[in-house]
Amino acid sequence: xxxxxxxxxxxxxxxxxxxxxxxxxxxxxxxxxxxxxxxxxxxxxxxxxxxxxxxxxxxxxxxxxxxxxxxxxxxxxxxxxxxxxxxxxxxxxxxxxxxxxxxxxxxxxxxxxxxxxxxxxxxxxxxxxxxxxxxxxxxxxxxxxxxxxxxxxxxxxxxxxxxxxxxxxxxxxxxxxxxxxxxxxxxxxxxxxxxxxxxxxxxxxxxxxxxxxxxxxxxxxxxxxxxxxxxxxxxxxxxxxxxxxxxxxxxxxxxxxxxxxxxxxxxxxxxxxxxxxxxxxxxxxxxxxxxxxxxxxxxxxxxxxxxxxxxxxxxxxxxxxxxxxxxxxxxxxxxxxxxxxxxxxxxxxxxxxxxxxxxxxxxxxxxxxxxxxxxxxxxxxxxxxxxxxxxxxxxxxxxxxxxxxxxxxxxxxxxxxxxxxxxxxxxxxxxxxxxxxxxxxxxx
Amino acid sequence: xxxxxxxxxxxxxxxxxxxxxxxxxxxxxxxxxxxxxxxxxxxxxxxxxxxxxxxxxxxxxxxxxxxxxxxxxxxxxxxxxxxxxxxxxxxxxxxxxxxxxxxxxxxxxxxxxxxxxxxxxxxxxxxxxxxxxxxxxxxxxxxxxxxxxxxxxxxxxxxxxxxxxxxxxxxxxxxxxxxxxxxxxxxxxxxxxxxxxxxxxxxxxxxxxxxxxxxxxxxxxxxxxxxxxxxxxxxxxxxxxxxxxxxxxxxxxxxxxxxxxxxxxxxxxxxxxxxxxxxxxxxxxxxxxxxxxxxxxxxxxxxxxxxxxxxxxxxxxxxxxxxxxxxxxxxxxxxxxxxxxxxxxxxxxxxxxxxxxxxxxxxxxxxxxxxxxxxxxxxxxxxxxxxxxxxxxxxxxxxxxxxxxxxxxxxxxxxxxxxxxxxxxxxxxxxxxxxxxxxxxxxx
Numbered sequence: 041x042x043x044x045x046x047x048x049x050x051x052x053x054x055x056x057x058x059x060x061x062x063x064x065x066x067x068x069x070x071x072x073x074x075x076x077x078x079x080x081x082x083x084x085x086x087x088x089x090x091x092x093x094x095x096x097x098x099x100x101x102x103x104x105x106x107x108x109x110x111x112x113x114x115x116x117x118x119x120x121x122x123x124x125x126x127x128x129x130x131x132x133x134x135x136x137x138x139x140x141x142x143x144x145x146x147x148x149x150x151x152x153x154x155x156x157x158x159x160x161x162x163x164x165x166x167x168x169x170x171x172x173x174x175x176x177x178x179x180x181x182x183x184x185x186x187x188x189x190x191x192x193x194x195x196x197x198x199x200x201x202x203x204x205x206x207x208x209x210x211x212x213x214x215x216x217x218x219x220x221x222x223x224x225x226x227x228x229x230x231x232x233x234x235x236x237x238x239x240x241x242x243x244x245x246x247x248x249x250x251x252x253x254x255x256x257x258x259x260x261x262x263x264x265x266x267x268x269x270x271x272x273x274x275x276x277x278x279x280x281x282x283x284x285x286x287x288x289x290x291x292x293x294x295x296x297x298x299x300x301x302x303x304x305x306x307x308x309x310x311x312x313x314x315x316x317x318x319x320x321x322x323x324x325x326x327x328x329x330x331x332x333x334x335x336x337x338x339x340x341x342x343x344x345x346x347x348x349x350x351x352x353x354x355x356x357x358x359x360x361x362x363x364x365x366x367x368x369x370x371x372x373x374x375x376x377x378x379x380x381x382x383x384x385x386x387x388x389x390x391x392x393x394x395x396x397x398x399x400x401x402x403x404x405x406x407x408x409x410x411x412x413x414x415x416x417x418x419x420x421x422x423x424x425x426x427x428x429x430x431x432x433x434x435x436x437x438x439x440x441x442x443x444x445x446x447x448x449x450x451x452x453x454x455x456x457x458x459x460x461x462x463x464x465x466x467x468x469x470x471x472x473x474x475x476x477x478x479x480x481x482x483x484x
Numbered sequence: 485x486x487x488x489x490x491x492x493x494x495x496x497x498x499x500x501x502x503x504x505x506x507x508x509x510x511x512x513x514x515x516x517x518x519x520x521x522x523x524x525x526x527x528x529x530x531x532x533x534x535x536x537x538x539x540x541x542x543x544x545x546x547x548x549x550x551x552x553x554x555x556x557x558x559x560x561x562x563x564x565x566x567x568x569x570x571x572x573x574x575x576x577x578x579x580x581x582x583x584x585x586x587x588x589x590x591x592x593x594x595x596x597x598x599x600x601x602x603x604x605x606x607x608x609x610x611x612x613x614x615x616x617x618x619x620x621x622x623x624x625x626x627x628x629x630x631x632x633x634x635x636x637x638x639x640x641x642x643x644x645x646x647x648x649x650x651x652x653x654x655x656x657x658x659x660x661x662x663x664x665x666x667x668x669x670x671x672x673x674x675x676x677x678x679x680x681x682x683x684x685x686x687x688x689x690x691x692x693x694x695x696x697x698x699x700x701x702x703x704x705x706x707x708x709x710x711x712x713x714x715x716x717x718x719x720x721x722x723x724x725x726x727x728x729x730x731x732x733x734x735x736x737x738x739x740x741x742x743x744x745x746x747x748x749x750x751x752x753x754x755x756x757x758x759x760x761x762x763x764x765x766x767x768x769x770x771x772x773x774x775x776x777x778x779x780x781x782x783x784x785x786x787x788x789x790x791x792x793x794x795x796x797x798x799x800x801x802x803x804x805x806x807x808x809x810x811x812x813x814x815x816x817x818x819x820x821x822x823x824x825x826x827x828x829x830x831x832x833x834x835x836x837x838x839x840x841x842x843x844x845x846x847x848x849x850x851x852x853x854x855x856x857x858x859x860x861x862x863x864x865x866x867x868x869x870x871x872x873x874x875x876x877x878x879x880x881x882x883x884x885x886x887x888x889x890x891x892x893x894x895x896x897x898x899x900x901x902x903x904x905x906x907x908x909x910x911x912x913x914x915x916x917x918x919x920x921x922x923x924x925x926x927x928x
Contacts, residue, residue, distance in 0.1 A: 087796050090763035091732050097795050100567065101720040117569075119789075120796050123544065125564050128637045131785040131809070133577035193572045275720065276545040288535050319534035341575040343787060345563075351541050352531050352564050365575070 079109035135339020199434025207419025251298035303405030315356025397422030523553035579783020643878025651863025695742035747849030759800025841866030
């Protein structure tokens, strides 16, 4: 499907590009890939040995690291491949994540979309190439498993789940009045005045209803997504390179197409612009702000981190990496209306604004046949199902799924061979809904 | 003094090279550098702003990051510049580091070597371009200060203090019988059979009494240290590059000079070889082993990390980065004969072997006029003074100083403009000794 080796800058270009690819690659689900067991990165032994054997050595520069199945190792080891910036948890003791494991979850049955025979929850994990999954019910860990090279003390790429985390910071700043969602982007970032973003409002950026000439069609070598990835690649540029050399330089080149506010268009650059707006409004990068405002208050067990471009800009569109259990703490904070251990970390109004969702009519224009009736708000995907569930979604299967009615949070890190979530949604969506219904039904 | 921009591979070459430079650059102490206040990296605003202004932007590829005074920012931010591998602290609660701050330390006076007028302890911090310093007395924090961009939750390059940490792992494995110190290196790493290391014993590597043709003379563009740095640089190699592409490939090229076991010769490659021997003997990289055997048992507040080469090899000669408070925990463990919270983490025999020191006659041949009567053992510097103090030393002023008689541990991270510790030893050595005497004298 993808051919990272063909790209001019190698695999980082591919990585950055693939983060936004989810809607585009559903067709590739027909391709044949080795299954989860056959592609298990621990079994294949990537980067194991001193030195690893040549056929198990992955290098950032040549793109080998992001080809399937090697990618299954890399998503748990981005920092070994590229520069990153820390998101400190602070120095205190982690918060408790009490365990109350349930044996009835693994055998839970659901029917994948388009299928006629049911699948068990346990079987869904291999079907979605899960690296780690954790379910909280009423704040207690009822299910937690790790596969391949991800462990409970590891950190995994959140891919576009990053957008929802940055969107949460944005919603927080709006709720507090630090950001005026009605103001144009150029008010906060004058350098963007001549770009497509200049006259878009912060709200339109938060909800991705900007009108942008920004193609994420990876089959087209002239698609803007390649230039975006090249700009953000931290490796030295070729001598004859004349393009933008950072995310910020690239964002200034994005041209308008269509009108702002009319339709949902899922484009990674909106998140990068939000990151820039946040940086200007607060004097903090998204990495610093995430640490200061959220990660230090979560009781996180581990620091998180962002990948960065060559001038240290955290990749707000897809560069976050976290421990799975800390991602669960983040989801649980939202389920609790923004509170952690009785302290209001994220304003309740911000959480309510996410949960309430966005413009359904605008969402229809985004073209997601599997996501009927959904909306997008503050960089979160809102299902509007009867449990009021909302989710963060990243390529290759990353998820935060919050089911308020069932008091449930699911977090999943995965390395599905197909970037687009449309390839795993037929399993993921009914599985998560079924578990929510099951936990609600069996709650005491 | 150094001219990083002249090197073929830019600043990483310079960095790696400078890690072993400490003995060579004392002459440069005569050069004029801005003082600690004028070179304060927070005040200068490196990498601050979105984006940072061009004259405050530091890039890994062009070497700007390791020129003084920019280097003062970089030593606290290596992971933003290059790939790294995590050293997990585990997921538990940190151990207590009880505070009992003393006001009498800052005004303590001592006389720098070669000086006639005394200096206060507080004044010594600026004189040594200290970024952070912490003193433990009987396990309690009696002094703790941070400067510039280092905070208590930050991580700083340990430079060659890394060697002592890796040497501690080596001494541990010897004490446990996992490593036979009398065996030749080729027994553990057959690939090194034809190199100078092949017939050196593990003990000779641990004590750096190997006879190696390995110049760390930075004034000589043909010095082997440049090839070492080029091999370990994680950036893509130039097209016409034909040399070694990893630390391991480089180590195989090191040729003999003189005889093993006769004299102390401080050469970074010994530590890299030790790292390789450890990896082969345990099946763990030094990063993994440090986490599994020590960091998880320290009650560390933060993960640590190593910089890596292009195939993920942790730089055992100088790539460790830690929080200052965790480095203090490491030193305190050694002061307590290897125990943490009552658990024997490092075998007592290993700590005793470090403390006992090495061959003083061999040390004399290393040529350190300021370090009369010292020795080198398991990659630690042993003073043999009347307090039995021993230390880890890294370029630009990094230190762990353990004074058993005074029940004192000092850890310091610094960014002195001169790499060689001979430039700061005239202040550092009498300051640390004076504080040991003071704490012993005033102990109740």
